[in-house]
Amino acid sequence: MTTTTPAVLPVRAQEEDQPVRRRRRGLSPGRALPASRLIGPALLLALWAAASAAGQLDPGAIPAPWTVLRTAGRLWSAGTLPTDILTSLERAAYGFTIGLAAGVVLALAAGLSRVGEALIDGTVNLNRAIPTLGLIPLFILWLGIGEAFKIAIIAIVVYVPIYLNTHSALSGIDSRFVELAEVQGLSRLRFVRQIVIPGALPGFFVGLRLGVTGSWLGLVVLEQINATSGLGYMMFQAQNYGQSDVILVGLLVYGIFGLVSDSAVRLIERRVLSWRRTLSS
């Protein structure tokens, strides 16, 4: 026999030790766990440590976490690790800064003027069609094997996604807001400053995050293939001498770079785009 559910739920909900809220399946993912982004890596680390302690891993291939840490400490106090880190950071920072500036300036020029669009957009898309890492030999010929070519390659890897996302956000401005700006009598400058640019910021941040990831990717590849100094050089040397612990130190530092920079961008994004109420807020 079927009975209809009595319509007394809200009343029932106010009985003793019943929550005052009616239960309803929430579709947003719920509140973020504290430091939730660290849970996965921590778990992986624990597994690695457990397997090493149990003697399940070949220490020559995958040394234990504590070995890696000890090696890191040794390299640090010997002064080579800080120098290598600094060299790598400097490359990434220069390349990223130049790429960021180029991406934003080109996107603004192409997004805000028809002439700029005609000159720039096709060119950038042509550039995008060529795998940037394939440009390495040419850039070495042009710029030599020093710092300049590395910075140039990183800058290219960074500027492309920043340009593409910012430009498409700039040119995808809602026509309703254009109409509003006309009605409110905004000058062209104010229209750009108060409507076009804020409206394009979400797209810019998508590009920025891709750019940050790209800068580390470019760095790792450049330093692995054409290393003469820096973290990649350290790892390259270690490979020759079979020092897997040193290689892992290098990977660890790269990983920290990536995690920290991505978190920083997310933090800035959350502050700047605080008007957005999304699932993750």
Add this chain to the structure above:
Amino acid sequence: MAPHTEQLTRPAVQLRGLTRSFEGRTVLDGIDLDLPAGQFTALLGHSGSGKSTLLRAIAGLDHKVAGSGRLTAPEKVSVVFQDSRLLPWRRVLDNVLLGLNGADAERKGRAALAEVGLEGRERAWPSELSGGEAQRAALARSLVREPELLLADEPFGALDALTRIRMHALLRELWTRHQPSVLLVTHDVDEAIVLADRVLVLDSGRVGLDLAIERDARARGEYRGRLLAALGVTEGVG
């Protein structure tokens, strides 16, 4: 309605032979129309009859639309859209101040928000407002510019019935206080009768009916019948 009589001689909007067409299809077909200063006019018409096209022509928002005819409209025109069209990245007060200059702009903005009953919500984000509140903020944004002509394109179309009634009262009150000419586009016959002193029906690209409304409840039923007939709607008996 005496207050505006001395202004009625100088039309705020003057249309002569206004024609607009999209891809060869004529939407406005030689409209002649005078809107006296300070008059509250409602524009009725079927969906697709060209109400928005006419309003956008008067607002000067139809740069790319083919057409001819003469049009004079005041310098200071404000538009209220069906969506509140608040910029989501600006707080409510900053939205009201959009495009406003001058030292006491902020004071005016706060006053306008207070006038529409949004005092205390100046720093809210648009996403935190209800539909009615957002539309009131949009109303404040257009009033703060002290327009001579207020154009509104189905401004209450997206609101629920109760909110709409409150918005009607608010709009009528604001109109009485600031006395702009108003052209309100709506598809709601009752809304037109309640709010306006004159109701136009747009039909086949022309003004099919031009009806003066006495602010006197007795004639309401008759107005309603005539407007519905002009719109080609026959009411069921009973």
